[in-house]
Amino acid sequence: MNTLSHLEEEAIYIIREVVGQFNKPVLLFSGGKDSIVLLHLCKKAFLPAKIPFPLLHIDTGHNFPETITLRDQLVQKYQVQLYVGSVQESIDQGKVVEEQGKYASRNNLQTTTLLDTIEKFKFDACMGGARRDEEKARAKERIFSVRDDFGQWNEKLQRPELFDILNGQIHPGENVRVFPISNWTELDVWEYIRHQNLEIPSIYFAHQREVFIRDGQLMPSSDFIAHKPEDVFDETVRFRTVGDMSCTAAVPSKATDLDTVIDEIRGSSISERGARMDDKRSEGAMEERKKVGYF
Amino acid sequence: MQILRITTAGSVDDGKSTLIGRLLYETQSLKIDQVETIEAKSKSLGYDYIDFSLATDGLLTEREQGITIDVSHLYFSTPKRRFIIADAPGHVEYTRNMVTGASNVNVAIILLDARKGVMEQTKRHLYITQLLGIKHLIFTINKMDLIDYDKNQFNGIIEEIKKLVNQYDWKPQLSFIPVSALKGDNVIRKSDQMIWYDGPDLLTLIETLTIEEDIRLDGFLQVQHVIRPKTEEFHDYRGFAGKVKSGVFQQGDEIEIFPSGQKTRVKSIEKYGEKKNKVVVGENATLLLEEEIDASRGNAIVKTNHSLKTDKQVKAKICWMQSNALNLNSKYWLQQGIFKSLVKINGIDSKMDWKAWKSIPTDRLSMNDIGSVDLQLAQPLIYAPYSANKSLGAFILIDTQTHNTAGVGFIL
Numbered sequence: 001m002n003t004l005s006h007l008e009e010e011a012i013y014i015i016r017e018v019v020g021q022f023n024k025p026v027l028l029f030s031g032g033k034d035s036i037v038l039l040h041l042c043k044k045a046f047l048p049a050k051i052p053f054p055l056l057h058i059d060t061g062h063n064f065p066e067t068i069t070l071r072d073q074l075v076q077k078y079q080v081q082l083y084v085g086s087v088q089e090s091i092d093q094g095k096v097v098e099e100q101g102k103y104a105s106r107n108n109l110q111t112t113t114l115l116d117t118i119e120k121f122k123f124d125a126c127m128g129g130a131r132r133d134e135e136k137a138r139a140k141e142r143i144f145s146v147r148d149d150f151g152q153w154n155e156k157l158q159r160p161e162l163f164d165i166l167n168g169q170i171h172p173g174e175n176v177r178v179f180p181i182s183n184w185t186e187l188d189v190w191e192y193i194r195h196q197n198l199e200i201p202s203i204y205f206a207h208q209r210e211v212f213i214r215d216g217q218l219m220p221s222s223d224f225i226a227h228k229p230e231d232v233f234d235e236t237v238r239f240r241t242v243g244d245m246s247c248t249a250a251v252p253s254k255a256t257d258l259d260t261v262i263d264e265i266r267g268s269s270i271s272e273r274g275a276r277m278d279d280k281r282s283e284g285a286m287e288e289r290k291k292v293g294y295f
Numbered sequence: 296m297q298i299l300r301i302t303t304a305g306s307v308d309d310g311k312s313t314l315i316g317r318l319l320y321e322t323q324s325l326k327i328d329q330v331e332t333i334e335a336k337s338k339s340l341g342y343d344y345i346d347f348s349l350a351t352d353g354l355l356t357e358r359e360q361g362i363t364i365d366v367s368h369l370y371f372s373t374p375k376r377r378f379i380i381a382d383a384p385g386h387v388e389y390t391r392n393m394v395t396g397a398s399n400v401n402v403a404i405i406l407l408d409a410r411k412g413v414m415e416q417t418k419r420h421l422y423i424t425q426l427l428g429i430k431h432l433i434f435t436i437n438k439m440d441l442i443d444y445d446k447n448q449f450n451g452i453i454e455e456i457k458k459l460v461n462q463y464d465w466k467p468q469l470s471f472i473p474v475s476a477l478k479g480d481n482v483i484r485k486s487d488q489m490i491w492y493d494g495p496d497l498l499t500l501i502e503t504l505t506i507e508e509d510i511r512l513d514g515f516l517q518v519q520h521v522i523r524p525k526t527e528e529f530h531d532y533r534g535f536a537g538k539v540k541s542g543v544f545q546q547g548d549e550i551e552i553f554p555s556g557q558k559t560r561v562k563s564i565e566k567y568g569e570k571k572n573k574v575v576v577g578e579n580a581t582l583l584l585e586e587e588i589d590a591s592r593g594n595a596i597v598k599t600n601h602s603l604k605t606d607k608q609v610k611a612k613i614c615w616m617q618s619n620a621l622n623l624n625s626k627y628w629l630q631q632g633i634f635k636s637l638v639k640i641n642g643i644d645s646k647m648d649w650k651a652w653k654s655i656p657t658d659r660l661s662m663n664d665i666g667s668v669d670l671q672l673a674q675p676l677i678y679a680p681y682s683a684n685k686s687l688g689a690f691i692l693i694d695t696q697t698h699n700t701a702g703v704g705f706i707l
Contacts, residue, residue, distance in 0.1 A: 001577060003377045006298050012567075012579050013538050016519045020592050020633065045579075047568030048532065049524035133370045140367050159700040160366075160395040160616050164538070165630055165691050169698040183379060185370050268326070 004192055007184050011038075012045045013164065014143055014180040015127065019045075019052055021168035022125035022176070026083070028114075029055040031067035032242040033200050034129030036074065037189055038181060040198055042127075043078055054081035056126070058114050060106040061088040062224040062244045066201045074199075085117035102214075102226050105247040115150075118175055125168065127178045133185045143182050149173040186240075187265055194258045205261065206238045206253040217249035240265075298377045299501060302397045304423075305406030306416040310437045314406065314476035315369060315382060318498065321483045324371035366396040375502045390663040391616040393423050394703060398689075401506045402431040404497075409442045409473070412452045418459060419649060425465045426612060426665065426705060428682060431504060432460075433470045435497060439489065440475040446491045449473045465682075472497055508576050512684050514542035514550075514598040517632045518590050522581060534565060534581035535590055540632055540686040541679075542598070544580060545573045552588060553595040553605065553677045559586040576686075593634045595677050603679050603687065607672045608641070611681075611704040614665045617694060621660040621668070621702060628693035629672060629704075632686065636676065637695075642669035660702070667707070681705040 001009070018025045027042060029035045042051045057071060075082045087109050090096045095116070096109045118126060132139045142158050144166050159167055168176055181189070193200060210221040212231040219225060221232045225246045237250035238261070255261040305311035316333075319325045325333075369380040383389075383396030397403060403424045407417055424432060434456055442448050453471045460469065472481055473492055480486030483498040495503070522534035544550075548561045564571045565581040574580040582596060590596065597603065615621050621640060629638040645654040646666030660666045681688030688706040693699070 001297060003298050006577075009538070009577060009579055013519070016536060016579070017633065020519055044567040045536075046520075046522060047565075048529050049522050049526075132368045139369060160391060160703075162395055162398040162691055162700070162703045163686065163689050164399075165632060165689070167630065167691060167693055167698070167700045169628065169693055171698065183368070183370075185372075185377075187372075 004188065004195060007181070007188055008041065008192070010183060011041045011180040014166065014178065015042055015045045017166050017168070018125050018127060018178050021166070024121070024123050025053045025125040025127065026056045026121070026123045027053060028126050028128040029057050029071065030129070030242065031057065031063070031071040031201065032129070033189055033193060033204060034131065034181065036198055036200055037192055038127065038129045039074060039078060040196060041180065051078060051080050054083055056083045056085060056117060056123070058085045058110045058117070059087060060110055060244045061086065062106050062246050064201065064203050064242060064245055066203050067242055070199065070201050083117065083121065085113045087113045089113070090116065104226065105244055107244050107247050123175060124170065125176045125178055127180060129181055130179050131184050131186070132182050141179060141182065143179055144168050145177045145179070146170060147175050147177060187262070190258065190262050190265060194262065201242060203239045203242065206236050206256050208234055209237050209250065211235050211237060211250055218252065219249055220245055296376045297506060298379060299402060299504065299506065300379045300381065300400040301402045301404055301501065302381045302383050302393070302400040303404045303406065304383055304393055304420040306408070306414055309406040309408050310476045311382075311406050314435065314437065314474070314482065315380060317476050317479060317482050319369065319371050321479070322371050322373055322498070366392050373498070373502060378501065390419065390423065391614065393420065394427065394614045397423060397427045397429060398703070400429065402433060402501065402504065403429045404433045404435055407434060407436050407452060409436045409438045409448065409452070413455045413459065415649070417456075418652065421459055422647070424467070425463045426614070428465060428685060429467060431468045433472065433497070433500060436471065436473050437476050439473045439480060440478050444473070444488045446489075470494065470500055472500065510543050510575050512541045512576070513601040513603055513679070514544050514548065515540050515601070515603070515687060516544065516580065516582065516596045517634060518592055518594045518596065519633055521591065533587070534583055535596060536579065536581045538579050539574050539576050541576055541684055543573060543575045544582065549599040550584070550596050551599050552590045553597060554675050555589065555594070557588045558599060559584045559588050595634070597677065603677050605675050605677045607675050609670050609672070609676060609678065610707045611668055611670060612665060612707060613660060613668045613692070613702050613704045615660040615662055615702045617699055617701045618662050619694065619701070623658055626695055627701060628695060629670065629690050630693060631676060631678065631690040634676070636672045636674040638673065638692070639671045640668060641671045644668065668704070678706055680707060
């Protein structure tokens with residue numbers, strides 16, 4: 001079995017376990033490449049039946065418009081139900097307060113919206129497209145990761161995972177985060193997208209964009225991030241990850257199709273999350289966010 | 296080529312993280328921003344060299360204590376192969392993490408400090424790798440630079456290891472490599488300091504190692520999900536979806552359902568909606584059967600001529616993984632693959648005494664203990680001994696109160 005089939009088998013086995021072990025699973029869908037791959041794997045897992053669970057998008061309100069357009073097309077194509085949890089609503093209800101200052105982002109705020117939405121719909125398993133190669137705290141993440149009543153991740157109380165045996169037994173109020181593509185790398189995801197001919201948002205490919213430089217990174221100019229108009233310039237860029245517009249940096253690129261993107265990643269000397277300002281806040285930024293329930 | 300899954304084991308300060316860090320760095324799997332972070336951190340800690348362990352020790356508590364306390368997964372690839380490393384900790388208290396890390400691997404790399412040779416920890420690592428039946432062991436004798444790359448000392452350590460391995464029935468493939476992880480000798484290229492060593496460097500060895508699944512074992516599939524589309528087009532469709540855990544299935548095979556005992560034939564095989572003639576171990580398949588037979592999640596589909604055992608009583612080696620001890624008469628959930636049954640502990644024979652290095656009688660298993668236990672299941676189990684068929688002979692025990700994975704079992 002080659003690398004991609006091996007990874008596909010593993011992921012689909014996990015997805016079927018989720019449906020077997022939980023009452024109300026949901027697929028966390030950001031519209032990024034990883035969640036698009038996951039959605040496709042979910043479809044394959046249940047053919048010729050439809051995907052037996054809905055999607056959940058936590059909408060920061062600071063999205064790339066290209067992502068939302070494709071999200072809605074995919075919902076049609078895969079015939080799935082979409083739930084949206086809105087960070088703006090959480091702000092309006094006073095549950096969270098918008099961050100201030102030049103690094104203000106809604107990335108941290110979405111945790112509250114996510115936890116509220118999980119509770120509202122009583123989801124007991126949330127599948128996501130996180131991968132262990134993304135970040136060092138993620139490298140320790142289990143495939144079935146139990147969160148307590150407060151949505152917290154306790155790295156010292158993780159269940160050992162042995163062989164392919166997945167223990168999804170939980171108490172009422174707890175939920176499990178499930179990561180079927182844990183063992184995929186960034187390159188695997190891209191090669192799978194090419195192999196399966198999947199459509200992804202256009203911002204992953206090189207395009208002209210208004211950007212400005214912050215801390216050595218090319219940030220997209222938008223209303224969601226404070227910057228001086230005179231700092232803005234045009235550059236041919238693409239995005240390696242798609243998060244909130246306020247915390248996702250672009251990379252200079254000429255890669256306009258899958259082949260050139262893959263070549264570029266192979267030769268890249270910067271890690272994927274190297275362009276994520278949210279990880280740069282401190283040495284253990286990801287771990288600290290995960291402890292309070294971040295995806 | 297197939298992905299190679301590796302676990303690493305070594306005592307504290309054997310230089311395991313340095314070795315992995317070097318593999319990641321030299322294969323360009325660590326990116327500039329990650330290396331910069333490590334460099335800056337090493338500098339701020341006052342080190343004279345880059346401490347690659349900072350790349351692999353993921354959690355804040357680990358970086359504070361400078362030891363690895365959980366299994367971490369690392370990914371790297373070369374033009375020849377993809378690798379997944381389950382980095383298991385070397386600290387004496389964390390036997391359970393090594394068992395966990397080693398449960399999914401093809402190869403174990405065991406590190407020794409050339410100055411110290413075989414230690415208590417090495418024996419325990421060997422015990423665990425034989426318990427898990429790992430087929431390839433690579434012993435890397437590290438810090439060769441500190442013993443002046445001495446051939447005789449290296450050979451002495453090899454002889455000692457071979458003696459230890461010979462105590463067991465298990466016959467793994469053994470390799471021995473003298474390295475210096477810090478200096479890079481024999482890690483990704485042959486060292487010119489040790490011309491007396493005629494074997495491959497570590498990277499070349501793991502790039503070329505062949506692994507094979509035994510497809511001659513009994514055909515076995517556990518039903519994970521019954522696919523019933525309930526649409527006009529697929530009105531009567533009932534597909535039994537699951538992973539082929541062992542052997543092979545072909546169209547026309549005579550099969551039986553466990554535990555109902557009903558027999559029929561495989562009408563057709565599908566995989567993700569497409570027809571297949573044959574599916575082998577490791578593949579997800581959907582079996583469509585000739586007759587309308589009842590089978591639900593957790594039931595097994597086996598070929599009628601199988602050699603598997605069925606019983607409500609089994610004997611197993613258990614590695615205990617939680618702080619609440621395993622006691623006589625306690626009840627747990629047993630999970631074999633996806634099959635679950637309540638189980639009672641009928642007897643605890645013995646456990647391994649790491650200090651005396653022998654089995655001793657006991658009435659309980661505490662965290663990190665490994666012992667022999669008699670189990671009584673509420674529902675019959677279809678299984679094979681772990682030594683004959685790994686995927687049908689392994690199970691976990693789940694605590695009925697906390698729902699934690701309390702232990703792992705290997706059926707004898």
